[in-house]
Amino acid sequence: MQRSSWLHPKFVASLHNSSSRNPLHFRKQQTTKPYHYNDHQKSLCLRHTDKLQEVRRIVDETRGEKETLFLIDSLQKLCVDYHFEEEIEAKMHSLYEKQLKIIDDVFYRFLDSSGEFMASLANEMEGLISLFEASNLNFGGELMLYRANEFSRIHLKPYRTSLDTDLAVHIKQILENPYHLTLQRFKARQILDNNTSKSYYNFNIVELGKMDFTMIQSLHQKELKEVTRWWKESGLDQELVFARVQPLKWFIWPMTCLPNPKFSKYRIVLSKVIAFVYLLDDIFDVEGSLDELYLFTQAIERWDHSSMNSLPDYMRACFKVLQDTINEIAQIVVEEHGWNPIEYLKKSWIQLSKAFLVEAKWLIEDEVPTIDDYMKTSTISCGVPLVLVHIYFLLGHGATGDLLENLPNLISCPTRILRLWDDLGSAKDEEQKGRDGSLLASLRKENPHWSSQVARGKVMQMIEEAWEELNKESFSPSASMFSRDFVIGCLNTARMVRVMYNYNEEHKLPMLKEYINLLSKQV
Structure with a gap:
């Protein structure tokens, strides 16, 4: 052997x-x-x-x-x-x-x-x-x-x-x-x-591996500088003073999902997409009143900046830069692949904002949803489907009528893995000010005889099952519907989850720190 x-x-x-x-x-x-x-x-x-x-x-x-x-x-x-x-x-x-x-x-x-x-x-x-x-x-x-x-x-x-x-x-x-x-x-x-x-x-x-690693380090450093420059020039740091400003975390996701050096442009623009997932989360979870959030969601659904006139300045500023970013991505797809995915991209942001609104209502009303309702909403609000849909179009895949309504397993599996790992955390992001719901609460509400340990064991089982389903899907004939780079992107999203959400007892992320140190220090 x-x-x-x-x-x-x-x-x-x-x-x-x-x-x-x-x-x-x-x-x-x-x-x-x-x-x-x-x-x-x-x-x-x-x-x-x-x-x-x-x-x-x-x-x-x-x-x-x-x-x-x-x-x-x-x-x-x-x-x-x-x-x-x-x-x-x-x-x-x-x-x-x-x-x-x-x-x-x-x-x-x-x-x-x-x-x-x-x-x-x-x-x-x-x-x-x-x-x-x-x-x-x-x-x-x-x-x-x-x-x-x-x-x-x-x-x-x-x-x-x-x-x-x-x-x-x-x-x-x-x-x-x-x-x-x-x-x-x-x-x-x-x-x-x-x-x-x-x-x-x-x-x-x-x-060769050492040289390659060093050259890609240099490329990633330039990309991160570009993301940071974009953030400063957007002016949102002055408008969204309550939000988490984490350019490195925004960039790490696309750096991980699309590792091939040729995707430099994609990594930069996807960092902006991920930034807005975090920013909208903070708007819905921390800053906005429920009435404002209803209006904000309706404005995003109409995708019309003029409908923002009655909203606070920070919401209007955020939506304006979001619009510019999505238009930029749509233009890249038009130039490189010959068609415009703007309607699909807009729909993904509408779905995200609606999911955030549902969660905001749950939290304001102190409601613990059913397991099914929680998973249906939280697997959208985690942002993974939205990000992977943007990657899907950037990589040149054509339109699919029901893509956003019936997510393929390559997208739904890493989505569940992230959602469940996040819920398992004994503490939230140390910089996050708002409150989040958790599948653990829904599990214990429907199974009042379960201890916390039993509920956590159930979530771990669900994570393992999602990984097995992702394995099967990645190597199945149905994966031929997707490019190799998209399959890798979905797998890398799942792989990144444990790094990004594995909090220790001090509410820190030791694996993320080690990952950043290993990828940034000289070989």
Whole structure:
């Protein structure tokens, strides 16, 4: 049970899904300008170009089934696979054409006569790692993968204290942040910072990963400056003095969802979209009276600035900049993809404002809604459907008549994951002044005999089920309706949730802090 245990069908499926192009979206997307570096970065660019060619030769020369799979795994783990999409696609098709023999019951070979995992496997650290990582690709109801996860986790834990420091850290990181459930650049940075982790991979691929990481850091810093500049020039910091002003948090979401460097323009404009989700939340939750919020919602529904005349200045200013932002996105789609999605974009903001209004009424009237009513409203108010719909159109997908009424599972699953994780938090955002409802309250109202612990356990179960459904959807034939970048965006949204909402007892976000530190410090 060495590294070849990665040949489980789940692993091969993940490689093929994340590496192959969707033939329905084969044309090159016109997105943004290429890298622009100053004089101090030119040397890095030249070295990066040379190293890229070296790794390309390695990719071209790699033969053998296990060697090819390990190569693709290495490129993905170090987040440089986007340079080799065509080569990876060709190699994966070649493996399938050779009818690589991978059987669905591959785990049964590791069971003893009593049907338990062989005790001797506890001594195979590499095999346990592979088993653990593969077990996180459960599509739901796969009992063997549940057992594999439990067995591998139990037997990997002792390695954290019995090995040298780097290896112990490596095991700890794997257990805390399984690859499939974790942000890829976060994992890549952990690998680059750990000598033991780096030793598993080809030196040239590691070096390319370091250079790539540094260049993308520079690009992200420029993008964040652009978002901050937009915020200052908008004048909203003077109008919305009660609101959370968090440009870094606004930017982290699109930086995570759309990691490919070519989407620079999209990340900047999506940061503005996410800013308005936070800003509207604060208007409805903190500042506006119920009468004002009714009028504000009606004005957004009409999408007419003149209808704002009777509202407070801060609401009028906010809506004006929101209109400008949505028009900017619609214009990008028109220029790059040839059609105008403005009606769909407006509808998504109308839905969001209506959901915020319903929640405002619940809170003002101290009403605890039913579970169904709560989930129906809060999965809209969390903002995930709105943001993913904007990404959907920016990536060039065409109009779908019922997209906003019947969200595809690729959107609804990360939506539920975020909503439920947020509700699980023992404390709200330390900078949020208003009150939020919670599914926990609705669960305990309908199940008064439940303790808080039981209710939280139910929410965790719902999160796990949503992840399994997302896994299944991401690798199913229905995913071919969407571009590879959109599928990645939906998965990364779900992966980001635990980073953004995992509050500790001090009401802080240690994982978010670690994520920001890892992505910002020099490699």
